[in-house]
Amino acid sequence: MIDYSVEEGIAILAWNMEGYPQNVMNDHSYAAFIENMDKAVQDSQVKGIIISSKKDSFFAGADLKMMREMLAKDHSQEDPKTAFESAFKWNAVFRKYETAGKPLVAAINGHALGGGYEICLMCHYRIALNNPKTQIGLPEAQIGLLPGAGGTQRLPRLIGMEKAVPFLLEGQKVSPADALKMGLIHELAANPEDMLAAAKKWIAANPKAMQPWDEEKKGQIVARTHYKVPGGNIQSPKGAQLLMPGTALLWDKSKGNYPAQRAIMNCVYEGLQVPMDLAIKIETRYFMTLLQNPVAKNMIRTLFFAMQEANKGIARPKDVPATDIKKVGILGAGMMGAGIAYVSALAGMQVVLKDVSVESAEKGKDYPRDLLKKSVSRGKMNQEKAEGVLALIHATEKAEDMKGCDLIIEAVFENRELKAKVTQETEAFLSENAVFGSNTSTLPITGLAEASQRPDNFIGIHFFSPVDKMPLVEIIMGEKTSAYALALTIDYVMKIRKTPIVVNDSRGFYTSRCFGTYTSEGIQMMSEGIHPSLVERAGTMAGMPVGPLDVADAVAIDLAYKVMKQAEADTGVKIENQPSGSVVKKFVEELERFGKKNKKGFYEYPDNGKKFIWPGLLELYPLQAEQPSVEECKKRLLHRQAIEAVRCLEEGVLRNATDGDIGSILAWGFPPYTGGIFSYVDMVGLATFVKELDELADQHGERFRPTERLREMAANGESFHGVKEAALA
Known part of the structure; x- marks a missing residue:
């Protein structure tokens, strides 16, 4: 659960939950955390504590099973005191250890999200590996909840309301480099060895570390109950300027439909006016109200659990071997076809982009070219990578260039005769295992498949515009579509990192x-x-x-x-x-x-x-x-x-x-x-x-x-x- 060791008088608690792909919050990890933290705090030879992880990620937040049980429970029938204490327990132990008198350092080696980042906020110092793929943040608002282990209280006190409030309301996740700029962490490390060395060095230099809101500053009326929040307290002119219009803007954006955002604003407003010990109780009270709200239950069921299952390919036929799609053909180089070409090339596939002329196909290639330029200018991709992605897209007017494609996606106008023409023209050059997909948004797939010599390998694959931004792909089964065609199409959708749903044929399908x-x-x-x-x-x-x-x-x-x-x-x-x-x-x-x-x-x-x-x-x-x-x-x-x-x-249909x-x-x-x-x-x-x-x-x-x-x-x-x-x- 937690690997405990002591090096140079510093306790290292490395999360390593057996049977879990990631470290998560549940009753078992709670008990292990208390046991090991108490051991380190009570050992007089231990002068500081480093909290790290032996998994690829640092800590992922709440355990899915525990969250399901929590949401299924009718909390209104519970004893209020018992229910509150259950929800408050992580908050209580975090507060206990941040005030225990020993310096705490979070060594963040991977994703630190939700409760995982709240563990980091409990620590007096935070160091993260400089991995651009790592995400750090508090995404709870995206699923109808609020950070319930001190996040709404520590973050504003740490970086100020101006930066913290949007971060909390939007449920943002950022890279370690951006986290450093925002003040979410203190330091970046190039590798695990440097991170551990930096953590030890900081502990040695700060033997009596305290959170800034717990420090008593001599000579000023700034005691524990009067911590000065960066940028201004609630009662300051700047605080009022932020919260008053912020509340109005929140209402304008949410239309009053999202209770989590209102609860977060209330937590910040009320919590920053009282000492931390009371502030975290205010947070737990609002957390409990959200748990009983159907909005949170519905959002978590769909946007968390159901989305995870869909993205893992739950609809994919289990008895069909996986296909590594290497080459995709796109018929039609309009905005939709060009968008499909872009996401396919971005996923590393060769793309043949066909239109009525090479000039039209090359013009279609301008769309991915512009998107790649934007990625480079925003620092999300280097020039070499962008050129490599664009080079994967081959513009053509020849149907024979579709030879060797694993999947064809037809994206021409919504005209039955035109779709039939390009289907027959292209199929002559396809292997027997290639799948032909139509990006029609309304025309029944079974009818379109009549133009095909292989209706078993004909399927609907409905993208949404703009393709590079829209996360869903609606896959439509015709009357004769095979399990193989479905499996290959889902393999493709997962490879381009979009969410698939599978529906049966009808006019307009589902969406x-x-x-x-x-x-x-x-x-x-x-x-x-x-x-x-x-x-x-x-x-x-x-x-x-x-x-x-x-x-x-x-x-x-x-x-x-x-x-x-x-x-x-x-x-x-x-x-x-x-x-x-x-x-x-x-x-x-x-x-x-x-x-x-x-x-x-x-x-x-x-x-x-x-x-x-x-x-x-x-x-x-x-x-x-x-x-x-x-x-x-x-x-x-x-x-x-x-x-x-x-x-x-x-x-x-559904x-x-x-x-x-x-x-x-x-x-x-x-x-x-x-x-x-x-x-x-x-x-x-x-x-x-x-x-x-x-x-x-x-x-x-x-x-x-x-x-x-x-x-x-x-x-x-x-x-x-x-x-x-x-x-x-």
């Missing part, structure tokens, strides 16, 4: 189908006479990244029109009978307002100025005399997406609710505080959700009407992620 309801419902609301500004503000206040009309402009209204025309041709459903179809048709055919691309859409885009909602909307669609509330609009936008996701699960949650957050920005679209339904409660859907259906149309299976679940007290979680498909 495009559900995301489309957000824009279509927003357009529909506007056309009914709800003020466009109210529609947009309701979207962002609900937690969506941008309003639905803004999204429609960005995606392009004429592109939505083309998709609707293709759907009309394939299904026979007229555009006018598709959600928001009449508005989209009018904007394209009559008004020629295509969106941001031609600077005219639901917004106006002046050359020199900020975009604004087009005033003509109010003439085309007069306002209702009585406008709905923001809450009503928020509910309508979120519920519309959610009922579509439920239908996807029932129809077997394989499980967890994939639906991951996809909704990563693909189109469904509010992360909900934990994803199915967690949102659970948070509302199925009985309430069904009741509200019926009300919305009566008012606005059958698209809101709940399914019979959803009614059964609600009647039986079931949920998508609860004890009675149902497999609907």
Whole structure:
């Protein structure tokens, strides 16, 4: 658990938890930490303590199993004193040892995150190996929690509120070099030997080390209870200048949807006004309130546990040997194809980027070239590495250059005939083991596979734009897609370090189908006479990244029109009978307002100025005399997406609710505080959700009407992620 040794009168506690890939916080490590720290503190021959690790990382934070148990527990039924003491125990021992009278040094050899970095904050001095891949930080806010072992109290006292508050609120993680600049650590070391030597040297020079907030400064009224925070205390003018507008900015950014950020601000504000012994109790109190909040439970389940499993390839067929993809062919050198080429080359694969001419393909290569230039200018990559990545991309107009590719990704326009043409043209040069993937966002894969001579090796691989930033890839199984094709595609997605979800075939699949309801419902609301500004503000206040009309402009209204025309041709459903179809048709055919691309859409885009909602909307669609509330609009936008996701699960498009949650957050920005679209339904409660859907259906149309299976679940007290979680498909 902890390897204990003494060298030159200095105790070295090296974390080394057996059976764990990383050192983590749990009851076993807690007991071992106390045992070994007490041993060192009580030994009169020990003059200082170095805390290090024998694993590749320093300390990773909370144990996953312990966290699951903690989140599953109903803390409201516990004795308050017992519950508090359980949550406070790490805080208590950290405080005990930082005031024990012996200098403590953290020798950080790898990742120090969450509770791992809080161990470092307990120490009087922090040295880290200068490894740019190492991450140091307190990421708890990203999953709905706050640092619960002193992080919200020690960090502001250490580096000041101005730097600490954004670091805590955003859950930042930084490299050792950046950590040194920020003041998170004191020193960098080139290798483990130098780090150990530096730690010993510091202990020898500081035999009576204390934390700065525990020092009594003679001649000044600055005792333990009046520590001067770097940059100014809460009561100082600078402190007031930071916290007052900071609170307003926090509300503007979070829209009140993220309780962890509010709790962190409260911890800092209240904690910095009292001594450390009381401050850490304030922190624990807020930590306990977050544990009982469904936001934290939902975010941790999806963004922590589910994401980890997805990134490990949980959906990959287990009986198919892994494929090391070495060469990838990209058909189409537009922004999407060029983005796919970039992430593939960045992962070390050879890339053949094909377009109708070499000139077009070379032009597409400019996109990765520009991204690499930015990486070099920002110091994230050296020039030699950038040139090496770019050299992996070969621009061509010849289909025969696709010989030897393990995977082909077609990224041409959303036109069935064009996709069929490039499929047949390319397949003639592929080996029998090569997989052909289509990056279509809406067209059914089974239909596209009809153009292929090998439908078993034909699959959908849906990227999101911009490819270099968007973390999700939606993999679509056609009726004849083989397990081998799926396994190879997941191997590829994992190699480019993106998160895969696997869905079954249908028009729009999962993500495009559900995301489309957000824009279509927003357009529909506007056309009914709800003020466009109210529609947009309701979207962002609900937690969506941008309003639905803004999204429609960005995606392009004429592109939505083309998709609707293709759907009309394939299904026979007229555009006018598709959600928001009449508005989209009018904007394209009559008004020629295509969106941001031609600077005219639901917004106006002046050359020199900020975009604004087009005033003509109010003439085309007069306002209702009585406008709905923001809450009503928020509910309508979120519920519309959610009922579509439920239908996807029932129809077997989605394989499980967890994939639906991951996809909704990563693909189109469904509010992360909900934990994803199915967690949102659970948070509302199925009985309430069904009741509200019926009300919305009566008012606005059958698209809101709940399914019979959803009614059964609600009647039986079931949920998508609860004890009675149902497999609907």
